[in-house]
Structure formats: structure tokens, C-alpha cells
Amino acid sequence: MTKLREQLIQIQKKNYRKNVKLVRESLGYSPGIDTYRKEYLRYLRDYEEISNKTDLIGKASAADVIFQGDFHTLAQSQRSVLRILRELPGKREIVLCLEVFHGSDQKHVDSFMSGELSENSFLDKIDYAKKWPFHWDNWRPIISLCRENGIPILGINTEINDAKGIKSLRERDRYSARIIAKAFLRNPGKLIYVVDGDLHISPNHLPKNVGQLLELLDEPAKAFIIFQNAESLYWKLCSQGLEEADVLKVNENMYCLMNTMPANKIQSYLNWLEYSEDAYFPVHKDWEVDGFEGRGTMVHEMVTTLTSIFKLELPADALQKLTIYYPDDLHFMDLLYETPELKGKLRLVKDKIKRGEGFLLEYERSGENTYLIYLANSNINMAAEEACHFLNAVLRGPLKKPVSPFDHFYRNVITECLGFLGSKFINEKRKAQSENSIRRFLGKVKRGEHGRADQETIQVARHILQHFYMQRKTTEAAEFDKKFHIQYKSRSAISRIFSTQLGYMLGEKLFYAVKRGRFSMERIREFFRDPFDQPMKAFNCYLEISDRVKKVKHVSRL
Template identity: 70%
Template sequence: MITTVSQRLQPVPRPNHNRFDSRVRSMKKLREELIRIHKRNYRQNLKLVRENLGYNPGVEKYEREYLRHLKTYEEISNKSELIKKVLSADLVFHGDYHTLKQSQHSVIRVLRAIKGKREIIMCLEMFHAVDQKTVDRFMAGELQEKEFLEKIEYAKKWPFHWENWRPIIEFCRQNRIVVLGINTESNDVKGIEKLRERDRFSARIIARNLIQNPGKLIYVVDGDYHVAPGHLPENVHALLQALDVTAKALIIFQNAENLYWKLCSQGLEEADVLKISDSMFCVMNTMPANKIQSYLNWLEYSQDAYFPVHEDWEGTYSEDRGVMVHEMVHTLADILDLALPGDALEKLAIYYPGDLGFMEMVHDTPEFRGQLRLIRSKIKREEGFLLEYEKSGEPAYLIYLANSNINMAAEESCHFLNAVLRGIATQPITPFDRFYRSVITECLGFFGSKFINEKRKSQTENSLRIFVGKANRGELKDIDPETVQVARLILQHFYLQRRTAAAEEFILKFFDHYNSRSAVSRMFSTQLGYMLGNKLYYAVKRGEFSIKRIQELFTDSFAEPMRAFGSYLDVCERVKKVKHVARM
């Protein structure tokens, strides 16, 4: 665009302070509403947990001892500072919330960040010390996974999803990191004494291996309550002190509710890493309500829970998840001031992997026959999805949730809200338009899910550059080549966006992917949408993108040629300067 001298010399318009004040008030109101909703959901979930577990004075005392150290924090930190602390430590205690997948993810992220910089010995609560020889055989590749889990009676001794822990174990196997079990049975004691006995038992293994392996980093992953200073760390310290051995210890907590609400009161809830003291940090990677929800989901799903499931909870798992989706839809509609038709949710069916009649219903629905291959692919990849169709001449909707992941439920709830408001598409569109309509759909889905779980993260352009660089150097083992291909496509797309807004250039560059229904093309549009949705959320929350424009995106059918592409570029331009929280 050529700018003339007269255009450059136009007088600067006077700032509209009323408009600015209105935006600030709107942003404050939205933020307050979000916090109110999150607190309500947290209290509801916590009440359910308390009702199910009942009163256990010993455990509650142990919990109070843990909470004593999480009343406040010293300063907001970051991943870089945390990793430096890990690398300079002799001993790390990493707290874990066993039912929360994100909790185990944070462990693997730290391990990846320190890979090759320290020799590590992993001490894991998930394995019992009595099974150490079997653990060693598995880590040496002498046992297959199924046989290993059977031999150590994994489901009986550690009734939490193996899939959440597998990445940690695989990382250790690939990098020849020794894994030690530190758990034990304590059948002769109960209550708080059982917890203390486990701490004492684990401490002996940890202290012995620290003494026998000078210079190596002893990395302990144990329950959050166990890693409180007065619990397991104190037991280890006492043993080392008795032998006149000093060790620099670091404690990493996760998702302390008290600290999260304190951050909210200070307007700092986007913080991902907190420094509690020089030797204690807290990683914040999910919302308090979602943390507790993960436990409720596990409790209802697991047949081997530590505590018995009450009879009046039995058989309600699918029903409760359906109610959760309905609540999410209403929550999102209220936050974004979207007019949801009163009968909309009556037209929604929700299915899960255990619903045996799901595929039969899909086969019997004419509108789905052309999508069977895509549906099977999504189910195989354990993805959630929304399907739209007509039933008795009326629009109908179907949500499939592959698991109890809160992000998946929130995203599909938002997709449903979007689908109802824009209406079912009836006119054929070009592959080019379909691709960018999909990008915007995924953008809105991710955007909406952030209101339910603000800690959800997407990739960034920088993280993709690092990922592709590692792939090019051959540093990533067993990486899916499709994932690398998608990362490269996204980087190429961003590069082209900076050069031109001409649709012809994009068609020339990405023609094959616009016309393809492959997994790569689908991931390409999905990840473009996710990354935009992440930035869009922070733009709206900070008052830099209007709710009115969001409402337009939710209700637009994007039936006109080039409209979806134009809207995508428009949103990208509006949010390009938005800074988002780094991935931790």
C-alpha cells in the first residue's frame, strides 16, 4: 500500500476516553464472571469429593501440614528459572496429582528440558520397591509392557491410568535413566501413620541412592501431599544429616488452589510458575475445578479406586458427563452473551467409547455415510468430534467424547454452540473455503475451551521452530513423521501470511492440502485454529478484541466465497501483537 504525504500529515484524532473506559469495564466484568464461574465449579467438585471420601482426621491433618506451605508465594517465576534450579539441585521432589494427566505431563516436560545435562535417577511412587527386579527387566527391554504390568500387579497396586505415565517410563527407557520404585504396602497401619510410614520407607531408598551416586540428580515423583517439606523431604533430610551428608533439595508443587485464588485476587492468574521460596516452586497448569474433576472422573471410572464408589454414583458416569457438557454450553453462552435457542440441547446426543450402538446409529444415518472413514479415523486417534445432521426435518447434533478429558468436552461444547448459531451448511463450498472455515471452527473451539480451562496451551510459532529444528537434526526419536510435516506446513503458512494476503498465492502453495481429506490436512487446519484461538482468548480477556466481533464469528456461516479466508486473516491481524503465556 502506497501512503501519500497528505495522508501521513492527517491530524491525530483525539483519544476517545469514554470508549477506553468502557472497554476496561467490559474486560473487568468478563474477568470477574470467569473467576466466579471457576470458583463455583471448584466448590461443587470439592463438595462431591468430600461427600464421597467422608471424614478421615488423619488424612486431613496430613493435608493441613501440606497446605501450611502454600499460603503465599515470593514472586512469579518462569520455566527457565525453574529448570536452572532443577539443574543445580542434588535432589528434586516433584509433586503429582495422580488422576490429572497434565500433572504427569509437567514431569516429562522438565525431564526433556534437562535431557543430557545431568545424569538422573528416577524414584517413582507408582512402582513398589518389592517389584524392583521386574522393573529393571522391563527397563532393560526383557519384558513386554503387558507382561510387565501383570507381573507387578499394576492395576491393583497403582490404580491410575498407565497411559498417563507411559511417556515418563518410555523417556527413561530411551535415555537409559534408572527407575526405582519407592512405594510399599503398609497393611499393619492406617490413616496418617500409614502415610508417614510410606514417607519413611521411601526416604530410605532415596537417601541410600543419593549417597551411592554422588553427582547424579535424584528425581522423585510422589503425591503432592508427600512432597510437603515436613513429610518425605524431612525424612530424607534427617537420614542424610545423621550421616553428615548435605544435599541441595528442590520441591516442585503443582496447581495449589490457594495460590491460584490468590493470583486471581491480584489479577495475575495467567502465571504458570510461582517461586514460593528459594527451594520451592509451584507449576500452575490447570484450573482448580479441572484438577478436582479429574479425580471425580477417575473415581467413577475406576474399579480399583482406593475408596469405594458409593452405590448412588454407580451407573451415572455417562449421564454426569452429559450434564457437564450441557453446563459448559450454558456457561459459554452466558460469558459470550450468545442467544442459545431454548430447545437446542434437546437436539444434542452425546456418545462415549462404551456406547455400543454408536457406530450402528452412524451407519444408519444417511448424512454420515460419506464421513464414515473420517469418523473411524477420529475414533482410532481418540479424538472428540461434533456431527451435524437432520432428523425429521429438524437440525440434530451429536458429540462423541473419546475420554473424560475436560479440554475435549469444553471444545466440543463450544463447537456445538457454534454449529447451532450458524446453522447447518446446505450450500456446497470450495475446498479452499472449507479449509479456512474449518480453521475458524477449530479456533472458536479452542478459544471457548480456554474459558473452562485457562491453563490449556497451544503450540506457538517459536515452539514449532524449535520442534522442526530438532527433527531436522535427528534429535527426536520415534516421532510421528506426520506431526513434523504439519509443523512445517504451519510455519510455511505463517511465512506466506507475512508476505501476502492474496488468496491465489495460498492456493498455489497449499493446493494439495486444501483438496485432501488426509490426517495431515486435518491436523494442519486444526493446529492453525488452535494457535489462533489461544491468542484470541487473551485478546478478548484483555479487552483488545470485542465480544461483538466474537459473536459475529460464532453466527457467521461463511457461505460466501473467500469469506472464511478473509476472516481468518482479519483475526490474525487483530491479535498478532497479543502475548500469551509460555507453555510449561
């Protein structure tokens, strides 16, 4: 185990333990839930082998009933459902059963799916905010995909009495099982896809109830279980040096997706508790503060962690010059109008806010360099990326020397590369696109299989593939300038996203190169300190990194 890898694992364990402690302090102890959890963990002590997306989709397609676990506050958990759903149409007809909706609201679900109800009316009629106080935005793409593909949705949830503890959980499993069993019987040949809370999909919980009902009716069904982000398996992978694995085969009928680090999974729950007005439990008293001690604490801690990982030194007062803003506080917009050096960024800032992106601004106040981070949400990847941008900005100093559009483009690529690199050290499971994933995307667009893709995304994807083609063809800057001159000069969102995605993709491979000892940390430190204000320097740096990491394996996305 390399020293860097060991350091990263220790950081993850420390953050995980800290977050688990905070959750326990907030929730208190429930003997019933603890027993229910232990019954779930019994099946996640070990795994048979590392698998892949293709095998998982193949197993899912061959099943009669899929049970997939969901960690409700983790957006990545819901995204994996969306990705699997996109792979299944054409292979099998599907009926989707969701814990998100209550069985008693099925008539409203049907009306919404048929287009009779608007989204707002639907959410109001089912009392969504009260019955399911988790982010609707995470579920909207799944519901939209089902509406577009004619996939019916069934609600399987019901009210539970917390005072009854584990008895209530078991009653809820039996209720859900009846709906799922009926769906199986009424839809012969169709794939019943169940998405329920992580603990519910344990083989001895909901799947057992469904299996028993169908056996009584002499209608046995082949079940396939998809767990997500089992901490016990992640720590086992770490001990084996295999933590980069994304798909695990637990046994023939159970797989586990590993798409989020354990500490970040629990952090998503803490973020929900802290920011959600509808949280089940009150905000922890230690968090009810503002400024440095409040929401900005996470960013400050990330800066400190990254400084330690990269072995960089910040001025003692650097963090005191950083202010962090969120969507509920846009007072910094006044600053943009009042500060001459920021006025030119007004258009960019408005566009980023509109798109839900985070950003870093640098400006001078009273003769001192000052920094502002805007975070559009509590996404840990966004916070880590901007923390790394801040670290980079402090170390390289103010960018006062004018550079050409060509050099500005590639400087932005390197900046985004470093930002993504830093975020990977905080959340190794973050994924960038790959050249192959972009080719697959454009192939689907060409075949008419990706109707919702906007022209902006399509254009950026084409630019990226053209750029990779140029890299294989030449290293002459003049040739690149000739090909992409318009994009280099443009201030459009397409040009910005083009450079950002090139940086992300480079940062993805650079992370694995650094982690495996194939790229020196000393060189990374040089990148952080370099303002890249010399002609051609950023471009040559891009080519250098690209050449040195081109053989590094890119971990696939599911």
C-alpha cells in the same frame, strides 16, 4: 478487573467448591489425612514472585534431589514430569524415583527397563491395577523416555494401612526416604528426581525424612521442590490479576507449576472415581445414572456456561437434540450407515476414533437438526471443545451450501479456533502450540534429538511455519492457494490436523485478546452465528483475527 474476567473467576470458584464438596462426600472425613494436608498447605500461603520455565529448569539442574508433586488423576501433572525430564538430559545424569512402583517390585522394574519383560508381563507381575489404579497411559511416555535415555527408575511406594491414618503416611515417607537416600549415596554426582503425591513432597514430610537421613551420614544434599497447581496460590493470583502465571517462585528452593485450573484438577479425580473400575472408593450414588443425568451432564453444563459467557441464546430444546457417546457405546456407528448425509463422514469418524479424538456430527432426523458428540475419554478440554462446537453448530445452522476446498479449509480453521476459544474459558491453563514451540520442535528433529516424532507431525509442523511465513509476506488468497493447493484439496489426516492446529493457535491468542478487552465479544458472537459459506469470507476472517491478535502475549508451555 473487567466484568468478563470477574465472571470467569466466579465460575471457577463455583465449580471448584462444587467439586470439592463431591469429593468430600465420597471420601468422608479422615483426621489424619486432614492434619497431613494442613502441614502441606502451611508452605503454600504465599509466593515470592512470578518466575518462568528457564529459571525452574536451572534450579532443578543445580539440585542434588528434586521432589515433584503429582496429582495422580490429572494427566497434565504427569505431562509436566515428562517435559522437565526432556529438558534435563545432557545437563545431568538422572535417577528417577517413582511412587507409581513399589520398592518390593524393584526386580521387575529393572527387568522391564532392561527389555527382559514386555509391558503386559511387567504390569501383570507388579499387579499394577491393584497397587496403582491410575491410568498407565499417563506414565508410559515417562517410562519410555527413561528406557530410551538409560535413566534408571526406582520404586519408592509400599503398602499402607489406611486404618492407621497419619501414622501410616509417615511410615510410608520414612520407607521412601530410605530408598531415596541410598540412591543418592550410590549415585554420586547424579540428580535424584523424585515424583511423589502432592502431600508427600511438603518440606516437613518426605524431603525432611530424606534430609535427616543424609545429615546423619554426613552427606547433606541440596533439595529442590516443585509443587503443582496449589489452589491457595491460584486464588491469590486471581486477587492480584495475575492468574495467567504458569511458574511461581515460592522461595529459593521451592517453585510451583500452575498448569491446570483448580476446578479442573478436582474434576479429574471425580472423573476417575466415576469411570474407573479400580477406583479406591465407590462411585457417588448420584452419578450412577445414564443419559442426560449421567456422564453427559458435564457437557450440558459446559454448554450452559459458555452460553452465559458469550451471552448467546440457544433454542429452548437445543440440548434435547444432543446425544453424547463414549468409547464403551459405539451404537452411533449404525447411524452413520443408515443416514445418507453422514455416510461421507465414515472415514473421518473412524480416523478420529482411532486417534482418540472427540468430534461433533450434525444430521437431520424427522425434519429436525440433530447433534451427536463423541468423547474419546473424560478429558475436560475435549468435552469443552465439543460443547463449544455444538453451540457454534446450533447457532450457524446446517451447512448445506457447497463451498470450495479453499473456503472449506479456512472455515474449519475458524471452527477449531472457536472450539479452542471456548475450551480456554472452561480451562484457561490449556495451551496451544506457538510458532516458536514449533520451530524448537523442528530444530530438535533436525538435530536428531526427537527420534520418536512421526512424519505426519513433522509435515504438519512444516506446513504451519510455511503458512505463517506466507502471512507475513502477503494477504492475497491466490498466493495461499498456489502454495497450499494440495493441502486444501486433500482429505488426508495431515490436511485436517494442519487446519485444526492453525485454529487452535489462533484461538489461544484470541482468548487473551477477548479477556483483556482487545477484541469485542460482539464480534465473537458474529463468528458463532456465521456459516462462512460465502467465498473468501472464512479466509478474510482468519486474516482479520490474526492481524488483531498478533501482538497478544502467548503464555509459555512447560
